[in-house]
Amino acid sequence: MSWGFERGRVYNRRADIHGRFGGQQQGGIITPSKHKLVIIITGEEGLAHGYADRLRPDGVFEYFGEGQVGHMTMQRGNAAIASHSADGASLLLFRKTRSGLRFEDEYVYEAHHLEPAPDRLGNMRDAIVFELRPVAAVVEKIEEMTPTSPDLSELRKRAFAAANATPAKSMSTGSVFERSRDVRDYVVARAKGHCEGCSQPAPFLRANGVPYLEPHHIRRLTDGGPDDPRFVIALCPNCHRRVHSGSDGAEYNGKLLLSMSSIEDY
Numbered sequence: 322m323s324w325g326f327e328r329g330r331v332y333n334r335r336a337d338i339h340g341r342f343g344g345q346q347q348g349g350i351i352t353p354s355k356h357k358l359v360i361i362i363t364g365e366e367g368l369a370h371g372y373a374d375r376l377r378p379d380g381v382f383e384y385f386g387e388g389q390v391g392h393m394t395m396q397r398g399n400a401a402i403a404s405h406s407a408d409g410a411s412l413l414l415f416r417k418t419r420s421g422l423r424f425e426d427e428y429v430y431e432a433h434h435l436e437p438a439p440d441r442l443g444n445m446r447d448a449i450v451f452e453l454r455p456v457a458a459v460v461e462k463i464e465e466m467t468p469t470s471p472d473l474s475e476l477r478k479r480a481f482a483a484a485n486a487t488p489a490k491s492m493s494t495g496s497v498f499e500r501s502r503d504v505r506d507y508v509v510a511r512a513k514g515h516c517e518g519c520s521q522p523a524p525f526l527r528a529n530g531v532p533y534l535e536p537h538h539i540r541r542l543t544d545g546g547p548d549d550p551r552f553v554i555a556l557c558p559n560c561h562r563r564v565h566s567g568s569d570g571a572e573y574n575g576k577l578l579l580s581m582s583s584i585e586d587y
């Protein structure tokens with residue numbers, strides 16, 4: 322489940338997406354202004370022009386950006402995809418079917434490249450192809466990755482660099498796994514063994530001796546992937562479950578957001 326969408330289930334664009342979140346009613350990239358959400362739709366339009374979104378054997382989904390004629394540019398919807406992590410927005414992929422939009426999965430932007438592809442008029446142009454990873458794969462992978470450096474200020478520097486690794490700034494700051502790990506390592510080190518929600522000591526140590534705390538992404542409804550460390554908090558499993566499953570989860574999340582100003586100076 323991501324934002325109430327179940328994988329494999331078909332939804333009605335007007336009722337289930339625009340009815341709940343607003344956003345552009347036309348086109349394949351929806352960026353509702355009042356929600357930390359970027360919705361992208363894959364379909365068969367590209368095929369008619371000779372190209373199509375595709376799943377790579379390594380699990381990366383390659384998604385063609387928007388722009389019907391001429392070179393694609395890193396603006397509007399395309400820019401929203403590239404900076405969704407820095408913006409704290411979730412990236413949800415739907416597939417166009419006969420009966421509606423099928424929810425595929427939540428993804429994380431890893432990189433993009435340019436590729437020659439025909440535009441609507443049949444002229445070759447540079448298309449922006451986004452390389453996206455399922456967020457669950459990122460979470461699973463970084464769970465196995467060991468902490469990098471014990472030095473808090475070094476970890477902090479890396480975490481902020483990871484969060485700001487949007488194409489406008491730099492394209493070569495490591496894989497999305499490394500960037501996620503950098504954010505996690507810093508946030509957990511910052512907590513110094515205590516939950517940043519309830520201040521209780523971490524309930525146990527990991528096998529590598531690091532106190533067990535979970536990075537929670539305050540601005541999103543789902544955790545995982547790189548994000549601005551000013552909006553990621555290290556929580557004990559109890560506090561973390563409370564945010565996601567508690568009757569006062571939204572309220573508690575709001576409280577955590579307020580407390581971030583004293584946890585992270587900015």
Ligand SMILES: [Zn+2]
Pocket residue numbers: 516517518519520521556557558559560561
């Ligand atoms: Zn706690």
